[in-house]
Amino acid sequence: MRILVTGGAGFIGSHVAAAYIEAGHTVFVLDNLSTGNIRNVPPEADLVEGDITDRTLLAALFAEQRFDVVSHHAAQMNIRVSVADPVLDARVNIMGTLELLRQSVAIGVRKFMFSSTGGAVYGEQIKFPADEEHPTNPVSPYGVSKLAGEKYIHYYGREYGLPHFIMRYANVYGPRQNPLGEAGVVAIFSSLLIKGKQVTINGDGRQTRDYIYVADVVAANLAGLATESNMTINVGTGVETDVVTLYEHLRQAGGSDLSPRHGPAKPGEQSRSVISPRRAKELLGWEPRIELEEGLRRTYQSFA
Ligand SMILES: NC(=O)c1ccc[n+]([C@@H]2O[C@H](COP(=O)([O-])OP(=O)(O)OC[C@H]3O[C@@H](n4cnc5c(N)ncnc54)[C@H](O)[C@@H]3O)[C@@H](O)[C@H]2O)c1
Incomplete structure (x- = not known):
């Protein structure tokens, strides 16, 4: 298949793009390199340097390349930036997503895949872990704009029959991850x-x-590519980990004996967030496989 990965020079998008290539697909990356890096783009992918809000560029690109699938990862993903400038956040996350949806419908894309956020769309949770039916009350403009993206995708599904697959990611970590x-x-x-x-x-x-x-x-993205059904799934572990424990795992991975220092709490920070992977397991047979200690060890080594 011909797949457009937006944000494919970023952390998650670049790993997804590489996996699609590995599976034999033809991959195009659209990225404005604002937080991404050209070095992350798999060499086999065609990189188009540009912005998802650029209507002229998108119209020409979609008309020329006739993508089968759009895997949408490009976003303004910094919660603090979204608080400081909600308009900028909405421009990228809402308007950019809408531009991609319009073009997808125009050329008859067979599936629109979206990276939403379980960490931000549910807001302060009332159930732990949150399943996909949990109320969505985002507490940041970023959470609002990602949820708006989901709603527009549903609208395009209803009105234009655009097939879609929405993934609400938990807190994703790994090699090339962005500190923001x-x-x-x-x-x-x-x-x-x-x-x-x-x-x-x-x-x-x-x-x-x-x-x-x-x-x-x-793996969840690959499962989404293979399914014929429209769905919204959490992509998380259902396991809650606090920052002290996370530090302890990383300290051990690095063989360090440094103790952390405690600073003031960040005002407005969500206290608990954890999402249930149950639906994805039932519908797709997907479940997380990498234990936290192992994942953190690999991540630490990639930074070393
Ligand atoms: N990292 C996480 O924990 C996490 C959690 C939930 C959801 N997500 C979502 O996953 C997706 C990928 O996040 P990431 O962590 O890989 O972030 P990232 O910043 O590493 O990747 C985002 C990419 O999008 C590109 N981009 C940003 N604005 C653009 C624009 N206007 N036009 C074109 N390209 C643009 C950036 O240059 C970057 O390469 C985002 O949609 C994010 O909201 C991430």
Whole structure:
């Protein structure tokens, strides 16, 4: 198949693009290199340097390349930027997604795959772990804009019959991860430990997240490519890990004996986040395979 991976120079998109190529597909990457890096793009992929909000560029690209699948990973993914400039965030995450949806319908794309966020669309959870029916009350403009992307995809599905597959990722970590992303703490701690510097944990470090290794996220994307059904699934582990425990695993991976220091808590930070992988297992047979210790060890080594 001919697959367009937006954001394919970024962390997750580049791993997904490589897996599609490995599976024998023809891959095009569309990326403006704002947070991505040209070095991440698999050499077999065709890189188009450009912006997902550029209507003229998209119209020409889609008309010329007639993609079968759009795998949409490009985003403004920094929660703090979204708080500081919600308009910028909406421009990329809402308007950019809409532009891609319009072009996808225009050329009859067979599947639109979207990277949403379980960490941000549910907001402060009332059930642990959250399943896909959990209320969605995002507490950041980023969460709002990703949820809006999902809603527009449903609209295009209903009105134009666009097949779709929506993945709500937990906090994704792994080689090439961006320190500004939802699991940025893994990259930040690893880089400091490698330099032998002390890590500062915000607050008591008991805030929890659901950390999923990027190879498991790639496997979910491949499962999504293979299914004929429209669906929205969580891509997480169902396991809640606090920052203190995460630090401990990374410290051991690096063979360090440094203790962390505790700084002030970040105001407005979500206290707990964990999502259930049950639906993906039932519908697709997908489940996370890489244990946290193993994933963190591989990630730490990739930064070393
Ligand atoms: N990392 C996580 O923990 C996580 C969790 C949930 C959801 N997600 C989602 O997964 C996707 C990938 O995230 P990531 O962590 O790989 O981030 P990333 O920043 O590494 O990748 C995003 C890529 O999109 C590109 N990009 C940004 N704006 C663009 C634009 N306007 N036009 C074209 N390209 C643009 C960037 O240059 C970058 O290469 C995003 O949609 C993000 O919202 C990530």
